Amino acid sequence: MVETTDEWITTRTGIKERRILKGKDQGTSVMGIEAVKGLLKKTKTRPEEIDMLICSTVTPDMMFPATANIISHHAGLINAFGYDMNAACSGFIYALVTGSQFIETGKYRKIIVVGADKMSSIVDYTDRSTCIIFGDAAGAVLLEPNNDGLGVIDSILKSDGSGEQFLHMKAGGSRRPPSHETVDAREHYVYQEGSSVFKFAVSNMADVSEELAKKHNMNADTIDWLVPHQANLRIIDATARRLGINHDKVMIVIEKYGNTTNATIPLALWEYESRLKKGDNIMLAAFGGGFTWGSVYVKWALNPV
Ligand SMILES: CC(C)(COP(=O)(O)OP(=O)(O)OC[C@H]1O[C@@H](n2cnc3c(N)ncnc32)[C@H](O)[C@@H]1OP(=O)(O)O)[C@@H](O)C(=O)NCCC(=O)NCCS
Numbered sequence: 001m002v003e004t005t006d007e008w009i010t011t012r013t014g015i016k017e018r019r020i021l022k023g024k025d026q027g028t029s030v031m032g033i034e035a036v037k038g039l040l041k042k043t044k045t046r047p048e049e050i051d052m053l054i055c056s057t058v059t060p061d062m063m064f065p066a067t068a069n070i071i072s073h074h075a076g077l078i079n080a081f082g083y084d085m086n087a088a089c090s091g092f093i094y095a096l097v098t099g100s101q102f103i104e105t106g107k108y109r110k111i112i113v114v115g116a117d118k119m120s121s122i123v124d125y126t127d128r129s130t131c132i133i134f135g136d137a138a139g140a141v142l143l144e145p146n147n148d149g150l151g152v153i154d155s156i157l158k159s160d161g162s163g164e165q166f167l168h169m170k171a172g173g174s175r176r177p178p179s180h181e182t183v184d185a186r187e188h189y190v191y192q193e194g195s196s197v198f199k200f201a202v203s204n205m206a207d208v209s210e211e212l213a214k215k216h217n218m219n220a221d222t223i224d225w226l227v228p229h230q231a232n233l234r235i236i237d238a239t240a241r242r243l244g245i246n247h248d249k250v251m252i253v254i255e256k257y258g259n260t261t262n263a264t265i266p267l268a269l270w271e272y273e274s275r276l277k278k279g280d281n282i283m284l285a286a287f288g289g290g291f292t293w294g295s296v297y298v299k300w301a302l303n304p305v
Contacts, residue, residue: 002128009132014233018135018258020120027061031138032071032116035266039112039140040075047076051108054099055084056091056262058289059118071114080112088167089229089288091115091262092139093157093296096284099143100152111143115262122169124189133231134190135258139266150279150301156212156294163200163291166193201235201287206242209285209295213243216297220244222281225272229286230254230264239285261288278303 009015021031032055040047055068068082087094092115099111116138125131143151168191171182182188205228213223226245228236233254240250251268260267265284269276276282280300287293 001125002131004128004132012232012234013133014236014252014254015133015258016255019137019260021118021136026118027067027070027121028057028059028116028118028138029061029067029070029074031118031136031263032067032114032140033074035114035116035138035140036071036075036077036112039142043142045110045142048079050077050080050110050112052099052102052111053077053080053082053114054095054111055082055114055116056087056095057084057116058086058088058091058261059121060084067116068114077112087159087288087292088290089231089259089261089264090157090286090290090292090294091288092265093155093284093286093294094292096141096143096152096296097155097157097294103143103145103151106145109145112140113143113266114138114140115264115266117261117263119190119259119261122188122190124186126186127189129194130190130192133259135260137257137260137263137267139263139270141266141269146301148301150299153297153299154212154216155296156208157292158204158208158294159290159292161290163289166196166200167191167289167291198232198235200291201231201293202238204291204293205229205235205285205287205295206239208293209239209243209283212295212297213283218281218283218297220246223249223283224280225249225251225276225282227251227265227268227282227284229288230257230268231259231287235287243283274304276300276302276304
């Protein structure tokens with residue numbers, strides 16, 4: 001489709017394969033529904049037990065209603081309310097922290113957080129600097145209360161709207177509604193100034209993870225797993241290096257899925273789940289459009305299933 005080579009893609013990004021959702025009228029919810037159904041089955045939870053579902057996405061099925069509502073309906077969550085959140089590639093950690101607050105207040109007992117994106121719907125397959133990166137996926141986690149100090153322990157979340165110029169979609173929103181002109185100008189796709197985003201991503205993701213680790217007296221020995229947003233293998237490596245964490249403690253799935261935006265972190269947790277133990281110290285870290293970024297300290301709550 002574009003002038004590129006496998007060698008360039010592999011060495012500059014670490015990506016080998018991606019998954020693309022195909023078929024007519026298949027939106028992000030299709031993958032979200034599958035993820036939620038799988039989660040309910042695995043955790044032996046009945047759909048009617050779920051109180052709330054938050055879906056983080058930049059590619060909702062429609063501008064409204066929320067994809068969270070569509071997923072809940074098709075997964076049978078008849079007692080759940082929910083909404084979408086958009087914090088670009090940091091969306092999943094923002095939603096995770098939001099969901100955990102509702103648990104901590106004691107108001108709700110079972111909350112599902114879904115990170116899902118059909119990036120292929122907003123990627124310009126004539127733009128070689130973005131079309132080689134993104135893929136489609138969804139992942140979901142279940143949040144429940146406990147008295148053992150497990151789960152979401154702490155987080156640092158940040159945003160800086162001056163990053164808008166480097167990573168955005170030009171049209172389709174209220175500022176530039178869809179028109180023949182915007183379609184002809186290919187403005188309904190991801191626009192990214194890759195090398196600028198790369199620099200911000202490396203320094204901000206590493207800074208915030210280091211700050212959170214220091215706050216909890218954590219170091220390379222006491223952190224069991226680093227789960228970075230999967231945007232580029234070189235960004236993942238730089239974040240791990242800053243924290244002094246060995247490669248074998250870093251969850252890496254970018255080779256198989258590419259950058260799936262809101263799905264990268266739950267997807268990584270799902271791929272590595274059989275290796276996780278109750279009480280493991282896990283640092284999540286993300287960076288994305290906005291700019292948005294942050295780090296979350298999680299103590300894993302389950303033994304392998
Ligand atoms: C997009 C990204 C992979 C590009 O890699 P890069 O090393 O920064 O490359 P640059 O954009 O500086 O481009 C370098 C050269 O490669 C070229 N190039 C870009 N894409 C290419 C491709 N697919 N194949 C071959 N060459 C390519 C550019 O045209 C440029 O050529 P030039 O020097 O002749 O102008 C990288 O910048 C990146 O991962 N950015 C961060 C993405 C991110 O973290 N996003 C966060 C939210 S999702």
